[in-house]
Amino acid sequence: MEGGRGDGRGPLECRATFLRTGVVGGATGSAYLEVGRSTRMVVSVWGPRQRDRDGEGSSPHEMQLDCHVHLPFARGEAEEAAGSRGTERERTLARQLEQGILPSIQQDRLKKCCVEVQCTILESNGSDFTPAILCTSFALASSNIPLYDLMTSCTLVVVEGRILLDPTAAELARSEDEVSLAYMPSRDQVTFVQACGDWSERSFKECMDNCVDGCKKMRAVMRSFLVELGEGGGRPASHSLDYFQGGGEVCDQGPGAGEDDAGEKAPMSGGDDDEPRREGGGGAARFEESRVSEKLGNLVVADQDLDAELDTLLDV
């Protein structure tokens, strides 16, 4: 599959994303996410409430995170044994979502409380985990629950030797290697890894680096959207936001737009800039620093403009 992918994107381009918060009435926080018009999901966060008696948390004083995933319109491969397959897929996704999101919530401030996250995937084309994490992170941010950081996520596949970000379902089916990552950029902590494929030590580290850089990019843009939402005086900004501004192909450095292209740069929100990214902790520093972020170049979004039909889908 030479040149761009099916829908004209560069290998490292992510699909255009449409996002809206405050979609579910009555929920403490909610968000609607749409990736490339083929993955649509709604996440609603029901704020800190009393832990119910059978909460299985280790000690009754701990906070309990209760994640549920619903795939009401599961079609295609989940169809034939929708009974077991559907619920099993829902269960594993819910477990992964909980693992990914829990570290970003300040648990010691929500003692004896339970936070309930309901994620409904209306349609999915490509990995489910990444959009679920993004949408949940937005819903949490808009629900005033104390967080350590915004949780970002990225999925990377290798198809015929080429690294592709944000794969569609077709590319996922043909992937030789696949890495999904949940990452807190300003704390520089990975909270969830799911990888399947065949790597040597070095190539796996590079794959992880690519994924982490993807997450960092995403955080800058998530932040700019939330700032807009914040300035909107509480009314959720009603327009769509294309992800990952910037241009240029993978190898050659894109024109102009450097790494911090996402509007005004929030103070040191990128990574731990003052700590060299990978100093030789524990004497195992045998990987020479290959400036992976240069190799990754700018993440480019396919600049389709989203017409009015999409915009009014869930206007408040």
Add this chain to the structure above:
Amino acid sequence: MQEAEAFKRLYPEEYLDRFLVKDIRPDGRGLRSTREISVHASPLSSAPGSAVVRMGNTTVITSVELGLFDLGEESVAGRLEHELDVGPLGTTHNNGSIARNRQQTSAVSGRVRQILCRSIDLGSLKLSEPGEEASPGGGKAWALHVKSVCLSLDGCLFDATLASAVAALATLRFPRRLEQLGEDAAGEDGGRPEGDGALRFLWVPACTAVALHKGRLLVDPTDFEESLASAVVAVVWGRRADSPGGEEPEVLALELGSEGQRASVDAQLVRRCLGVCGGRGTSQRLAALASLLVEDIDGGEADGMMEA
């Protein structure tokens, strides 16, 4: 603002009465005004027919799946099943009962199915083989699996579900040839089968609910008003599909539930209800749904702005 919220939580009845005395409602609407309904056709690209309906804070998305089944000797019409899923509302939803109460959701879904069966010409679902003449028994017919998911609930679950199911069925397009259904199921990039056959409607139904609170009628109640109401009347109005502009909408179904000890409901009150909720609110909703039938479905968008 916080004190008002606390007062509402502790003394809900008094809170609502303070508003009703001045003939307005907590969300600023008049007693007679329905909420703005926005119908959006085919949001799901992978489903033959789908629609999302927003009425205020109540959002229901519906998708229609097609199936084929062999007709028995005597039955001549297609089949329609409806399923309602309120799972996403979770257990914390303030009237937690509906999320947990399997019975209430299946009762709502049962009523929606009854009304859909009456308002669609199920006979048109029978597939007449192009070659042989349409024999009475035998042959194949379409089975419609309508699945609705309530994403956000703020009162009138039945109204929103019915409207979204009707809109989804209106956007439904049957694939032209039988074998296309085969490859449609494994739709390569999930594109909807472009077919021309649309569903034939007999009636275009739209429901408006009225809540009775201490003698006052509140049209299109929110969750808060529904929980305090002593009686709820749900009237399903319908217009004949072939003459949308035509005469007065007819009553397709009437559902009334009242707590005898708190409300005295008599024929006179029901007449007032029919009068009140038959007004512009309902005709706007009927117009919004009817427009979906007529216009072709390139993702059309019908907005029934309604402010009495």
Add this chain to the structure above:
Amino acid sequence: MVLVAESEVVCPGDKLGRDNEDCVSGANTHVYKGYVIASTLGKLVCEQPSKLDFGLDPGSTTTTTTTTMGEASGKRLPVVSIRAEGSKPGQGEESVGALSIGDEVLCRVKRLNPRYASCDISCKGNSPLIKEFLGIIRVQDVRATEIDKVSILSSFRPGDIVRAEVISLGESQSLLLSTAKDHLGVLHAKSEQGETMVQVSPTEMLCPVTKAREERKIAQ
């Protein structure tokens, strides 16, 4: 210097400044690796503590992250906190919902038994919680004086609205509440006939219709 300008929107994870050098962590912020970091989405509020007053007036709800005053060296550091958009200005309110020790709550008495009154906690301070929490007022926490002669029936009745204070998160399902202080106790009570009752003496309420007197632990 604080890195973010006043009333600029910040989102969780943004660094606001070095702890105890640029600023001090206030409401809705936390400290990580020597930095004050924002915990919620909202506008930044910098309060310059005018004088080193340590007295925390009981009325205002104390924020859970103790507002550490600037160092003793008199260098007054701005207290950085985040006001969630939509909430009233100046009220650096912790995110609603998480109850902690010392919070004042409004609750409705559900059930009585000789040893405690169990109630539904509906509001923290004046803002309603998303869902009711379960709370228990033990008989020894009803009053500050002669606590062994207190009888629950003479203090509360089901349906009363009570202002209480959380004294412990308790080990089982419910929180422990107390109405020992004077300003805590029954705020609003209905008599047997459902009429709102009027306070006639420090410990008694009168039903205007039936003139029946009922004892309550009334909030002064």
Add this chain to the structure above:
Amino acid sequence: MATTGEDVWVAGVRGNVRQDGRENSEYRRITIQNGTIEHAQGSALVQIGDTKVLAAASLEIGEPREGRPKSGVVRVTVDCTLCYPVDGTNWRSYDRYGKDLASQVEDLYNGPRGSSKGVLDEENDLCLAEGQSVWCFTIDCVVLSDDGSLLDCLSLACRSCLCDVGIPKFEVLETNEVGPSGPEITIEEDPNQYWQLQCARVPVYVSLGLVETLWVYDLCKNEENHCRSRLTFGVDASGAIKQVVSGASGTCVNYSRNVANIIEAACLAGRKLLSSIDSVDQGKDQHLFHIGK
């Protein structure tokens, strides 16, 4: 909310000594016994410290997976209701836990979705008639007792019982019409004609507990309760990484400083573990391992 138990655990890791005297990088005694069940084609009882798993493999001819006409099929089931006290209601959550473990190990053997062949097929030819019939392995594991590192023990048990399986020779009769279940195949009865699977490329799980910048191998049960960050790597004999899964909710790995070392540590552990297992000749069944860092 550091309970005293957790402080002791963290201090121990910093001082490179654990409650049971092991160093950070020391495995518990690993014992592998093959052929424990006679009637099964292949079986193995594996013990890591007190964690005991019994695995039995059975072999049959079945349909290949669609999309992979030539590769063998591996199905894994795990039953862990024996090792947890099961009262009236929670048996369902334990068989769900078993199902999760089974699907994880199965993914380990199937490899990524796009690749045309599973892990076993890299060195062994499991195809009888392309597209119609291939060798299908069904591995049933029973968890006898669980004292931490259950996934490691499970994957080790599956691998050793796969090595234990003897696969008969076969001959495809050249009949033109093909029966409903594929072409006619006769199986060679003579047992000493059987050949064994090459398991060099079959990966095994190595899980690491992460404390600040240090890592710990082979956690026992109460260490697992204290250590919230855990990563599990599927590593094969040559040190290649086949699968990575994060162990527990609340995993927090500091990326820039730690991940490089952790990946390298996991590959090292996998290589050493598998090389010492394969080097031991089949006779002696007692294995004692000490993996130095």
Add this chain to the structure above:
Amino acid sequence: MVDGGRGDGREDLELRSSRYELGVTGVGNGKVEGSVRLTSGRTEVAVEVKGPEASLASVVVKPTANRDRVSVNVKSVVSPVSGQSGEREQALEESIIKFVAGVLDPSCPPRTTITVVAQILSEDGSLLACLLNATALALMEAGIPLYGTPVSVAVAVAHSEPSPPRLCLDPDLAEERTSQLVGTYSYLFSSVDSSESAIEEMKANIVHVSTLGNSNAQTALHALTVAEKAARLVLRTRAC
């Protein structure tokens, strides 16, 4: 429906003969407090009522803030003539729950559970009306305080385009299938004494209405008033 008289020779506004026996089942664990076997024409139902019993801890109880709201938890099970209880039975259960909650008197002890178990013995039209009548009788026999005397009636409107619509009471299955509109109306009659003359002035409080089928507003209201008169008729036959 055959033009002129109805299938079984009844007049339009004539009810089917209905018989009910009280205290029939009382079998099994003997805890059953009220049981009725009601036959109306060829539709026959048996209903048992248990309670008010202490409700389980896990039951969600509505707030008891205001006094006049009944905070009783009602459970109902409807089993069909044969086979599994399907969607239709669940809809019937839901209507029974709403009906009972609407009919109980607030003095009924709060935080309790009332269980209504219904078995459909044979079905020939106006099933819901029979079920609601049988439930009401069983509640009365169990001594549960009601806010009045509930009576339910089924009405069907025949297809008759030109002339004004023909209403008929207590339709059987054949009539229900062919009629344009089918409705079930239940009323709550409450007054001080139930002497002969007083029944006329009793206040008829509509508790439950569910109709299906298209008709213009006038016909719907017309059916409502006819059903009210029929309900008074049933009450008088039951009173004497």
